[in-house]
Amino acid sequence: MEAKPYKISFITVNYNGLADTISLLESIRNARLSFAYEVIVIDNGSLKDEYSLIKHLFPDIKGYYNRMNLGFAGGNNLGLEIATGEFIYFLNNDTLLPNDADNEILAMLEVFALDSRVGGISPKIMYYHPNGMIQFAGCTPLTSITLRNKQTGYREMDKGQYDTSIEIPYLHGAAMVVPNRIIREIGVMSELFFLYYEELDWSCRINKKYKLVYFAGAHIFHKESASTGQDSPLKTFYLTRNRLLFAYRNRSGINRILAVFYLIGIANSTRLIKFVFSGMWRHVGAVCSGTWSGIKLFSKKNLS
Known part of the structure; x- marks a missing residue:
């Protein structure tokens, strides 16, 4: 070189x-x-x-x-x-x-x-x-x-x-x-x-x-596989948490409120129900802990 x-x-x-x-x-x-x-x-x-x-x-x-x-x-x-x-x-x-x-x-x-x-x-x-x-x-x-x-x-x-x-x-x-x-x-x-x-x-x-x-x-x-595999609980946790964090950092005003409400009240709740009925209890825990972890990151210091 x-x-x-x-x-x-x-x-x-x-x-x-x-x-x-x-x-x-x-x-x-x-x-x-x-x-x-x-x-x-x-x-x-x-x-x-x-x-x-x-x-x-x-x-x-x-x-x-x-x-x-x-x-x-x-x-x-x-x-x-x-x-x-x-x-x-x-x-x-x-x-x-x-x-x-x-x-x-x-x-x-x-x-x-x-x-x-x-x-x-x-x-x-x-x-x-x-x-x-x-x-x-x-x-x-x-x-x-x-x-x-x-x-x-x-x-x-x-x-x-x-x-x-x-x-x-x-x-x-x-x-x-x-x-x-x-x-x-x-x-x-x-x-x-x-x-x-x-x-x-x-x-x-x-x-x-x-x-x-x-x-x-x-x-x-x-090399990432094109086949659709089952998500791991770790992936479920970070996707749940980080969607909330992304919404908080990149939306403002009423859009931020609505996005956070949608993610917690609709998207995450729907996924919880799906995992419960599928008996995927580790994913249920991952959604709950990911949601709580995301909420805890809502602070002014995490806006930039």
Whole structure:
């Protein structure tokens, strides 16, 4: 790799995902990128120090083993502390760059060069399996009260129907490119969420001043399964809690009151009834504890 200043800082967070992280780094290396870049790996509280094993295989990477799991935002924020690139490319550790990543990344950087109002880009995200299935090709805004939206292209086969770049309300956390200057101005992702909604919350902050773009001319592969599996109680807890926290932080006035009322009185109550009748008692507890935990975070200090 070339000497600093780097054009791109790739940041990925590893959590007991050694094999996936190695595959990602191999895809970056195999892409033979023409610009100066650095790769930062934060091992975010894995059961054992996997960073040392990764560093042995890829001596040029930067990063370290952090003994405590700080969540998605916390892990990425640790990477930002040592990143020196003009642009930051956040990638989930279970993603892969395509063979033509060099041209595609340069094309994304050209978007920033042509329009200084662009504050972040997410590429098209394809499922690694099945081949040709889209996970993300943009999204619609969350509704003001129910916080529902649609992820464009989700689980559709790619037939070129989303090959036009568009402005979007939110970046996708699995793959997002953000100029370092924007991060210095807006600030880093909030670590209040720990898991889920942190990139949506961050996108809202960026979008107050800058545009966000789905760029159809670039893509990555995501190993996340396209099959629908049963949610874990941990996922139920954080989704329940963080929807409330997101509503509190990103809605105001009557919309905030109505959104919180809807989430607690209708959405969470409906889920409770569903879990009770299904005998999923751990999920019942997760909804209750997630709701209470979210309410406890309602304070002025958590508004920014």
